[in-house]
Amino acid sequence: MQSSDEKINYEKIWDEFNKKFSSLENIITFSDLNKYPKYQKFIINNLNFFLNNQEERCINNFTKSLNYPEIIDFYLEIYLKLLFLFIKNKQKDTEESKIIFGIGTGRSGSTTLTHLLNIQKNTFTFHEHPPGVPWFNGENIVKFHMKRFNLLLNSYSSVADVAHWWLPYAENIIKENPNSFFLCMKRDKIQTVNSFLKIKGNGQKGSINHWIKHDGKFWSKNIWDETYPKFKVDDIQEAVGEYWEYYYSKSDEIEKKYPKNFKIFDIDELSTEQGQLNILNFCNYKHPITALNIKKNVGTVKEGRSFYKLNNEN
Secondary structure, eight states, X not given: XXXXXXXXXXXXXXXXXHHHTOOOTTTOOHHHHTTOHHHHHHXXXXXXXXXXXXXXXXXXXXXXXXXXXXXXXHXXXXXXHHHHHHHTTOOOOSSOOEEEEEESSSSSSHHHHHHHHHTSTTEEEEESOSSOOOSSSOHHHHHHHHHHHHHXXXXXXXXXXXXXXXXXXXXXXXXXOTTEEEXXXXXXXXXXXXXXXXXXXXXXXXXXXXXXXXXSSSSBOXXXXXXXXXXXXXXXXXXXXXXXXXXXXXXXXXXHHOTTTEEEEEGGGGGSHHHHHHHXXXXXXXSOOOOSSOOOOTTOOOTTOOOOOTTOOO
């Protein structure tokens, strides 16, 4: 239970923020926020950071919390409001606005691609920004991310997000956002399967298996499970192989349908200057920046890392 003093302090911080910056009362009233004590404590503490010139700390705390399930709509709206307040004074350059999606099965250069995009001028880059998008029925989460992207485009010429989960929604995104680009990275099937098995536990008891429905008794449950499709097989190696086949078969279809917006690149393109230029030129960067020796995430898994360089002046 909160003490009366703590409640008073919470309301004081809430009121101070609303007076100094922008009212959150049109999202949720303080009295209604009292009904969600865990959310209230987190939100108020971070509003206090924002008030005390620790805006980036506030935003990053909110971002990390999006990894957890049961995120409520008002919480997402407060997050978007804070992000808007933080970036509103940043001036974008004159380059045409675009949204870039880096996709691929995973274990296919996604972290390296993120670093490449992150060094481009006036580009705001994420890697697997939470909340993760379910492979099925994730339209509401996609809407939240698209709101965030479009908000950021007020301050940045390019916004990029790199994650495997965009593929099921690619066609609708392209239809609604003609200036969106999908960079689909592709790695050899056997190498991809072996890399996944290595980092997920080699199929032993307790391993992570995103690709088969299970009860958690042999394989471990994981918050990322719903962001992958499922296959009706018993062997994890076979499941990952089917995932690879399905992912690139679907990607081939979309590339043929939308060749100006969707292109498959071999992972080796990330390792050469010309290959990097091919990737960046596809996204219509006027002044592409290349950088070799940025190979990342080799033999490890760093899911959910986001590149929140919110004060990036590139």
